[in-house]
Amino acid sequence: xxxxxxxxxxxxxxxxxxxxxxxxxxxxxxxxxxxxxxxxxxxxxxxxxxxxxxxxxxxxxxxxxxxxxxxxxxxxxxxxxxxxxxxxxxxxxxxxxxxxxxxxxxxxxxxxxxxxxxxxxxxxxxxxxxxxxxxxxxxxxxxxxxxxxxxxxxxxxxxxxxxxxxxxxxxxxxxxxxxxxxxxxxxxxxxxxxxxxxxxxxxxxxxxxxxxxxxxxxxxxxxxxxxxxxxxxxxxxxxxxxxxxxxxxxxxxxxxxxxxxxxxxxxxxxxxxxxxxxxxxxxxxxxxxxxxxxxxxxxxxxxxxxxxxxxxxxxxxxxxxxxxxx
Numbered sequence: 001x002x003x004x005x006x007x008x009x010x011x012x013x014x015x016x017x018x019x020x021x022x023x024x025x026x027x028x029x030x031x032x033x034x035x036x037x038x039x040x041x042x043x044x045x046x047x048x049x050x051x052x053x054x055x056x057x058x059x060x061x062x063x064x065x066x067x068x069x070x071x072x073x074x075x076x077x078x079x080x081x082x083x084x085x086x087x088x089x090x091x092x093x094x095x096x097x098x099x100x101x102x103x104x105x106x107x108x109x110x111x112x113x114x115x116x117x118x119x120x121x122x123x124x125x126x127x128x129x130x131x132x133x134x135x136x137x138x139x140x141x142x143x144x145x146x147x148x149x150x151x152x153x154x155x156x157x158x159x160x161x162x163x164x165x166x167x168x169x170x171x172x173x174x175x176x177x178x179x180x181x182x183x184x185x186x187x188x189x190x191x192x193x194x195x196x197x198x199x200x201x202x203x204x205x206x207x208x209x210x211x212x213x214x215x216x217x218x219x220x221x222x223x224x225x226x227x228x229x230x231x232x233x234x235x236x237x238x239x240x241x242x243x244x245x246x247x248x249x250x251x252x253x254x255x256x257x258x259x260x261x262x263x264x265x266x267x268x269x270x271x272x273x274x275x276x277x278x279x280x281x282x283x284x285x286x287x288x289x290x291x292x293x294x295x296x297x298x299x300x301x302x303x304x305x306x307x308x309x310x311x312x313x314x315x316x317x318x319x320x321x322x323x324x325x326x
Contacts, residue, residue: 020208070109092227093167156199179209192267221246226322239263
C-alpha cells in the first residue's frame, strides 16, 4: 500500500498553501477520478488535500451569469431550477455523463479536471508520454479507435473525457481560480491544453491553483439546444463522439449558434468556424451538413479511428437537427 497524508482544511487559503508547499500534493473532492488513478498506480500523491469543507457549493446569479461553485455536485447542478431554465444544454451534457451514482459524487471542478481514459495512460506497463514523459505514445501505433482526430501531436493522441466541459466551452463559460498569486479568470476555451510537446500538462492551471467556480453567461440559448452523445453502450460509457449544439432562431433563420464536440481532441473542441457558417442561414438539414463539413476541416484519423471522420459530422448534424426541432 502506498502511504500518503490526508488533511481537511476549512479555509481556502490553507488548502492552497498545503498544495503549494508540497509538489506531490493533490486536491481531492469527489475523488471519482483521482482515487481510481491511485488504485491503478497511475498517480501516487504523497498528500491529499480534501477541500469538501470549503464553502464552494453555491449556485447563484452573478452579473448576468450563473455562478456554479466548484464543489457543487453534478447531480445537484443538473437538478437546479435556475440551471434547468437558463442553461438546458449544460443540464443535458451533465446527465449524459457517467452514471447516476457517480454524478451524485462528482463535483463541477473535478469534472473539468478529470484525466483522459486512454487505455495506454491507465496501463502502467505501456508507454505513455502523459503518464511518464519521454516514454512514447503507445496509442500512435496501437489500438487507437477512441482517440483524437483534431489537435493531436506525435507525443499524444488522447482525448478529453468530460461531457460537461463540452457544453461549457460552447456556452462561453469562464473559470474562476484562486492560487498563490491571487485570483484570476480563465475563459473556458483556454483552460485545457492541446498536447504539443508536453502532454503531461492537461490544463493551464499553475501550481497550487484551485478552481473555485465557473460562470456561465446568460444568452438566448434556452430552448433550441441538444447534447448528442454516441457511445458503445447506453450508460456509463465515454463518448466515441459527442456534439453540443445551441441555436438562436428567428422563425427558421439562425441568428446565432454555439457548437462544440467531445471525444475528438485533447480538449473540448469548439467549432467557431462552423458556428459562423450557420449565421443567417435557414435551419435545414442542408445547412447543417454544410456546417458539419466546415467543422471537419483539418481532421485526421489513425488506423482504428477512421470511422470518426464519418461519425463526427453525422453526430453534429443530428445534434443540430434535434436542437432546431426542440
